[in-house]
Each structure stands twice: as C-alpha cells, then as structure tokens.
Amino acid sequence: MNRYETIFIINPDLGDDETHSVIDKFTGIVGAQNGVQLKLEDWGRRRLAYKIKKFHQGYYVLLDFAGVPAGLAEFERNLKIDDRILRFLSVKTGENVDVEALKAEIAAKVKPQAEAGPTPEVPEEAPAQESVAASPAVAEEIPVAVEPETSEE
Template sequence: MTHQYELMVILNPEIDERQVAPNLDKFLKVITNDGGSIENVDVWGKRRLAYEIQKKNEGIYAVVSFTASSDATRELDRQLKLSEMIMRTKVLRAEEAIAMIASEKQRADEKAARKAARPAKPAVKQDA
C-alpha cells in the first residue's frame, strides 16, 4: 500500500546549491525503484538554522513530496541519515503534515485572539 509523504532535508551548506537536486535524486531512486513516484522536489536554498547542527549555523533546505510504500520510505530515511552531506531529515505522511500545519495555524490564531482581547494599558500622564 502506498501513501503520500513529505520529506524535509537539511543539507550541509558547503554543498553547491546546484548540486542539491542531483544529489537528492540518487537517494530518491529508492522510491522510484520500488514503484513509488516523486511528485515535487522544492529546494528552498540556504537558510539560517534555529540552532547549531554539526557546528554549522546554516543549512540548505529541500522539501520532497512523494508517493511510496512505507518500507521504501523507511529505507530512504535510513540512507539519508547515513550520508555525511545530510544534516537532518524528517519524513511525514502528507495527512500528518497537513494536520501539523493546521494545528500550528490554529495555535497562532488563538494567540493573536488572546493578544487582541487584552485591555490596552492606560496612558501614563507626565507631570511637568
């Protein structure tokens, strides 16, 4: 049985950005060889990391949407984690990714609503 997945990869920033897609394609052969399909490879480029990974402050982000069996997806994740050029990976089923994005948006909306509901602080009068 195949499912929709989304893979986020953070690659070593020292790699030439033009080499990101060809390097990812080598790994993605695991999916296509198993009968899966790659829908989209979106290279976001170099971004600042929220925290240091492997003594680096930047990484090259890429997001891949694909359809595959869970076995092929596990093998893809295993191979990515073994590669020295890959700093982090995260594979999510598409339904999980959509749910996660929706819950983050809801949390942000609730926070904005709470902030808007707070009474404004009264202006402080200055005595001259």
C-alpha cells in the first residue's frame, strides 16, 4: 500500500449537512477500495487565491489515507464526476507503508492529547529579535563598500 494525501475543495454554497455528506461519501470510497483513512482535517471555508468556477471561496478538506494505486484512481474518478467538488490534488507521500504501524502511531498521538484534556489557547510571545547592527558577528561578515575620500581643492 502507498500513502496519499488529497486536498479537495467543495462548493461553498452547500449547507453544512450536504458538505458533511460529501466528505462522508469520499471517506466511504476510500474504505470501499480497501484503503485506510489515517487522518481527516476539515479546514472549513477559505478564500480562494483566484476564481474557480465563478466562486471566490471554497470549503477545504484534507484526507490522508493509505491504499493501492487502483483505489486512488477510483477515488479521483469520483472526485472528477462530482459537480460539488471544485478542485482536488492528490500527492503520494510514501510507498510500501505498514498500515498497522501508521495506525499505532496515530493512536499514540491522539491518546496523550485526550488524556491531557483541552488546552487553553495561550498566545505565544514573539521572541525578542536582535538588531542586525547590534550583532558584532553579523557586522563583521557583511562587507561594506566605502567610497574613497577625495579632497576638493
């Protein structure tokens, strides 16, 4: 099995129920093709960089899964057919992956987060940045062009 990541953009005019039914449809296709869903990230509505099919926004979804190449072909075929999908991009991120090891790795990441509970959102302070001129090491490395002084008579 190979590991793939697919990002697809759903029509933003759909209601929440229909959007989630589209997501469920495509996760079901992965399972029907003997694939294993590893991660599903719902990025929500975002502004597009340029118009796609006369839309300025799209509903983004990232699906990380393991499957066979024929399963990916069927998955992408269904993405092309569905009018509710504006665009998609699939990328192979690994070859000959061990599905059980990936599941264990994901479970290990989820378990500590579940035990810790929800973490409050604390804004991180930006680290203090040194001025380039204040750093002697940087000042020595940068050559400075000096014009020769001319005496005016």
